[in-house]
Amino acid sequence: MRMPEGVGTGYVSILKEGLAYAAWLSVHGSGDQQRLAAEFVEYILERARKEGEEVYEKAKEVMARGRAVGSLRLADVRGVEVDVGGKKHAVDVVGGGARFDKGRGGKTLLRIAITAEVDGVRREYVMAFSRRGSDNAAVGYAVARADAPGGREADAERLAALVEALTGKRPRVHRMKNGEMVIVCGREHLDGLARYAELADAIARWLEETGRRQDAG
Incomplete structure (x- = not known):
């Protein structure tokens, strides 16, 4: 979210992740924590509105994403039909989870394993997310x-x-020279996966820990 160049008295700078978490607390928190988070969210929205429509809409988008974190269960995804390459695919998710792992050069990876039945074929599908590039982007x-x-x-x-049934976003599919086919996901897919309670905590911790760029390469 764009911030004004001049920083005046009482001005607060907040990262998107912090704003999303505040929005989550405003819905899923309890007691004073929930009340204070709700007041903070309203304050940020008010400030964003003064900055213009673009900033305001971006703030609302980040907050909506935050409120959705952990709001679903993987098994909620049943009987979903997705069109890939002009062909309909039926998706039923059984369950799943996420864990940290170490990759090349000591990078911290996030491995997300989803057990699902797609077109009657049941197996565990595994995605590995890491931080890549000069902008430390999350790529799976x-x-x-x-x-x-x-x-x-x-x-x-x-x-x-x-992936599309879970996140609402279509991933990229690449055919490699050696014949392998690789599905590539971005931050938008990770945000979509964070809506599921079984994955939300691990995703949030991984984003926070790797966001410090010590794993970037």
Whole structure:
């Protein structure tokens, strides 16, 4: 969110993650914590409105994302139909979880494992998120399996359908020179996954810890 250049008395700078968390507390907190968070959110909205429509809408978007964190369960995603490449795919999610892992160079990875049945094929799908580039962007990868029913291409379609069913956002699918098919997710997908209670805490901790850029490369 754009902030004014001049910093006056009483001016507060807040990161998007902090604003999203405050919005979450305003709904899911308790007692004084919830009340104070709600008052803070209203104050920020009031300040954002004075900065103009663009800033105000961005603030509302961040807050909406924050309020949605942990509001769903993975098993809520049942009977969802997703169109990938002109073909309908039926998605039923069974469950899942997330954990930290170490990647190359000691980078902290976030591995998200989702057990789902897509087009009648049930398996565990794993996505690994890491921080990449000069902007420390959160990027996730999942590799389609050659031994899956229908081969890599069919598995890649099922993976893409699962990600879209969970997040509402379609991932990119890349065919590598060695024949592998890789599904690529971005921050928008991670935000979508954070809506699920089983994943929300691990995602929030990973974003906070890796956001300090000590893992960036």
